[in-house]
Amino acid sequence: MKYIKRKAESTVMRFLKAFPVLGITGRGQSGKSTFLRNLLEDYKYVTFDDIRKIQLYEDDQIGFIKRYSKKVIFDDTNASKHNA
DSSP states (O other), rough: OOOOOOHHHHHHHHHHHHSOOOOOOOOTTTTTTHHHHHTTTTTTTEESSSSHHHHHHHHHHHHHHTTTTTEEEOOOOHHHHHHH
């Protein structure tokens, strides 16, 4: 499937220059992950769909944040399923 550029791309890039952390919210299945993965191709992508990532965080929060402290996209796509 071909990626469609969004008007918000320039805004996100401007905000990333000004702020160390940026949160993107919106309805499920609206393309947030696809948008960020295409826009920030040099960023590490960490999804909490992988239960091992949740366990790694729960076991050592400080180590987890140190490990993923630069240029990272955290995607909580279905993390709520694991907490039910």
